[in-house]
Amino acid sequence: MNQAHHKFNEDAGKRSFDKEQRRRLNFNIGKYDAAVIRGLSQFQNLELAKRRAANIKYKVINNLDKYLVEFENNFERRGGKVIWATGEKEAQKEILNIIKKAKAQVIVKQKSMISEEIEINEVLEKNKREVFETDLGEFIVQIAGEKPYHIVTPAMHKSKEDVARLFHEKFGMPESSKPEEITLFVREKLRKEFIRADVGITGGNFLVADMGAVVLTENEGNGLLSIAFPRIHIAVVGIEKIIPSLDDLDLFLPLLAHHGTGQYITVYNNILLGPRTEWEIDGPEEMYVILLDNHRTDVLKLKEQRKALSCIRCGACLNGCPVYKSVGGYTYGAVYSGPIGSVISPHFKGFKEYNHLSFASSLCGKCTEVCPVKIPLHELLLHNRAEAVSKKHISFFWKKVNSGWRMVMMNRWMLDKPGSKLKNRTINRFGKKLWGPRRVLPKVATKSFKELWKERSESSQNT
Numbered sequence: 001m002n003q004a005h006h007k008f009n010e011d012a013g014k015r016s017f018d019k020e021q022r023r024r025l026n027f028n029i030g031k032y033d034a035a036v037i038r039g040l041s042q043f044q045n046l047e048l049a050k051r052r053a054a055n056i057k058y059k060v061i062n063n064l065d066k067y068l069v070e071f072e073n074n075f076e077r078r079g080g081k082v083i084w085a086t087g088e089k090e091a092q093k094e095i096l097n098i099i100k101k102a103k104a105q106v107i108v109k110q111k112s113m114i115s116e117e118i119e120i121n122e123v124l125e126k127n128k129r130e131v132f133e134t135d136l137g138e139f140i141v142q143i144a145g146e147k148p149y150h151i152v153t154p155a156m157h158k159s160k161e162d163v164a165r166l167f168h169e170k171f172g173m174p175e176s177s178k179p180e181e182i183t184l185f186v187r188e189k190l191r192k193e194f195i196r197a198d199v200g201i202t203g204g205n206f207l208v209a210d211m212g213a214v215v216l217t218e219n220e221g222n223g224l225l226s227i228a229f230p231r232i233h234i235a236v237v238g239i240e241k242i243i244p245s246l247d248d249l250d251l252f253l254p255l256l257a258h259h260g261t262g263q264y265i266t267v268y269n270n271i272l273l274g275p276r277t278e279w280e281i282d283g284p285e286e287m288y289v290i291l292l293d294n295h296r297t298d299v300l301k302l303k304e305q306r307k308a309l310s311c312i313r314c315g316a317c318l319n320g321c322p323v324y325k326s327v328g329g330y331t332y333g334a335v336y337s338g339p340i341g342s343v344i345s346p347h348f349k350g351f352k353e354y355n356h357l358s359f360a361s362s363l364c365g366k367c368t369e370v371c372p373v374k375i376p377l378h379e380l381l382l383h384n385r386a387e388a389v390s391k392k393h394i395s396f397f398w399k400k401v402n403s404g405w406r407m408v409m410m411n412r413w414m415l416d417k418p419g420s421k422l423k424n425r426t427i428n429r430f431g432k433k434l435w436g437p438r439r440v441l442p443k444v445a446t447k448s449f450k451e452l453w454k455e456r457s458e459s460s461q462n463t
Contacts, residue, residue, distance in 0.1 A: 022326070024156070075213075111134075112236065218268045223270065252312065302347075305344075314372055
């Protein structure tokens with residue numbers, strides 16, 4: 001068992017029995033579930049909408065090179081600049097070069113999981129730049145020195161009392177501060193930073209190939225302010241975020257909003273075509289789009305797992321997953337948690353070290369059921385598990401137990417011959433550790449079903 005696997009098991013054991021964490025998760029996800037039911041009314045046929053979205057994304061994934069080049073040509077035609085980054089180091093270097101060239105000191109950021117993926121905050125802080133997360137949840141976890149807990153709701157693990165204490169420690173606010181008071185304080189503080197900022201960094205929910213556009217969706221307006229005030233806008237976007245046409249947004253924006261937060265539509269939906277033109281009074285003077293690979297093409301090479309690149313990062317699979325709701329977001333030890341993270345993180349972070357995430361699932365299929373682009377997540381987890389076995393990334397003990405079990409199950413006489421005492425001793429010897437310390441091992445009955453059936457048949461013949 002490697003270090004990442006050992007830490008996962010250790011953290012999962014602790015957090016699964018943390019009643020307060022479970023209460024917070026159940027409360028927050030319960031509110032999400034109720035909102036999703038209400039938001040469902042906007043779809044006349046949700047299943048048809050999901051099928052259409054899945055077909056579009058799968059077509060794009062299988063023709064990724066064509067659509068990315070089309071996006072690049074259309075975006076640069078309007079004065080924007082596209083930078084291709086194969087990995088996180090290259091993306092960090094390109095961003096740092098832009099910032100140093102502009103002599104920028106203050107950077108504001110819209111919430112973006114891909115910026116967490118390349119750890120840009122840490123890089124900029126090491127280079128003595130001021131970096132401000134401007135999404136309220138992201139701002140909370142930033143000042144707490146933590147990472148986002150959830151793809152959509154970064155501070156899902158914190159109660160309002162936790163946040164009030166944090167703001168008391170960091171900013172001297174009363175410990176009894178209400179959420180509304182904290183929100184007003186953050187708004188006033190960040191508005192000053194928007195004005196000071198030289199560079200705004202965002203992600204991108206979609207890239208539109210035929211328009212060369214970057215689409216950003218948000219609920220707080222911080223993303224729009226991160227674009228409007230700074231002289232330079234850098235959008236870091238995964239290469240899989242491409243869609244063919246602007247017309248496709250009428251399908252994807254409601255699906256993302258509904259499955260992400262239960263809304264009919266996100267409050268702010270921005271379509272960015274490049275830097276400010278001469279007849280526009282605001283917006284960035286320079287705009288860069290960094291197209292990040294970072295092992296996405298490794299996933300693209302896989303016949304089945306490539307379907308995971310269709311993900312639109314709504315977070316619905318996390319909210320539906322019984323494992324995520326038990327162990328929480330930090331246990332996964334990866335930027336992307338929950339079922340989608342368990343599929344892609346092993347390929348992003350190193351399959352040998354992180355293939356255990358693909359086993360952190362009950363395979364109930366809830367994640368597949370709720371996915372707005374119909375990614376068969378529970379099936380992809382099985383493909384990852386098969387890959388782990390074929391590459392021999394399993395322990396010697398587990399391999400021997402499985403081969404022994406297979407041999408017994410393939411030979412009926414081996415299953416029948418030993419008595420119940422020997423069977424129970426064997427189960428205790430080899431199964432106790434695997435079964436876990438909090439569960440009672442099953443006991444083999446004195447007589448097997450075959451023996452009971454034989455006795456019953458003989459008894460009926462004699463009567």
